[in-house]
Amino acid sequence: MYDKCPKKFQYLKVTKQVKPGTSEHLEYGNKVHKCISDYLSGISDNIMPDLQNKKAFFDMIRDNVRGGDCFYEEQVCLDTDLKQVSWFSKQAWMRGILDVFIDYGNEGVVLDWKTGKQREGNDQLLFYAALVMSIRPKINTVRTEFVWLGPNTITSRVYIRDQLPVMWREIMGKVNSVEESIREDVWVPKPSYLCRFCEAYDICEDRQG
Numbered sequence: 001m002y003d004k005c006p007k008k009f010q011y012l013k014v015t016k017q018v019k020p021g022t023s024e025h026l027e028y029g030n031k032v033h034k035c036i037s038d039y040l041s042g043i044s045d046n047i048m049p050d051l052q053n054k055k056a057f058f059d060m061i062r063d064n065v066r067g068g069d070c071f072y073e074e075q076v077c078l079d080t081d082l083k084q085v086s087w088f089s090k091q092a093w094m095r096g097i098l099d100v101f102i103d104y105g106n107e108g109v110v111l112d113w114k115t116g117k118q119r120e121g122n123d124q125l126l127f128y129a130a131l132v133m134s135i136r137p138k139i140n141t142v143r144t145e146f147v148w149l150g151p152n153t154i155t156s157r158v159y160i161r162d163q164l165p166v167m168w169r170e171i172m173g174k175v176n177s178v179e180e181s182i183r184e185d186v187w188v189p190k191p192s193y194l195c196r197f198c199e200a201y202d203i204c205e206d207r208q209g
C-alpha cells in the first residue's frame, strides 16, 4: 500500500482517519476470496456467478494440490528475527496472508487472487516467496503467481533459497522508507486512477478524479 500511495498509508495505518476495506471494490474482493477459498477447501460446492467461468481452473487446482499440504487464506506473521509468531503476537512485525499455499516439501506454490485491473510490479510475489522460505526451511524453490481473474491471465515468478538474503534486503529497503516517513511525518500522495477505489477518497485533497 505504501508503494502505491504513502498518503493512503498514512490515512489507514497511521492517523487511522479511515477504516480499511470499506470501498465497494474491496468488499467485492473479500467476497471473491471467500468464495474461492470455500470452494477449494471443500467447505462449499457453490461458486458465485462471476466466477463460474473459472470453475475448470479451480478444479484443476484442487486436483494439483494432491501430494502437497495445502493451506487457504493462511495468515503468516514474523517477528523482527524473521521467526514465525502468532498473528496477534506482541512480537508481530510483518504480516501476510497467502490466498493459496501448497507445500510440496522441497517446493512451495503460492497463488494470489486479483480482482482488479492487471498491473505491473512483482514486489508482492517476492514478499510471499520470502515469507514461505522463512517459515518453511525445507522449501528451496517457491513459485508465486498472481491470478488475474478478470482478464484470465497469470503473472508467475520463481524464487530460489539462494536469493533469500537479497530478497529480504529489497523488502527491508521498503520497510525503511515507511519508517522514514513515520520519523519525518512526510507522506507523499500519489494520485492515480486507483484513487476512486481508495477508502480515503472523500477526505483526500490530493485525489485524482
Ligand code: SF4
Pocket: 005, 007, 008, 009, 011, 189, 190, 191, 192, 194, 195, 196, 198, 199, 200, 201, 204, 205, 206, 207, 208
Ligand atoms: S485518494 Fe488517491 S492520493 Fe489520496 S490517499 Fe487515496 S490513493 Fe492517495
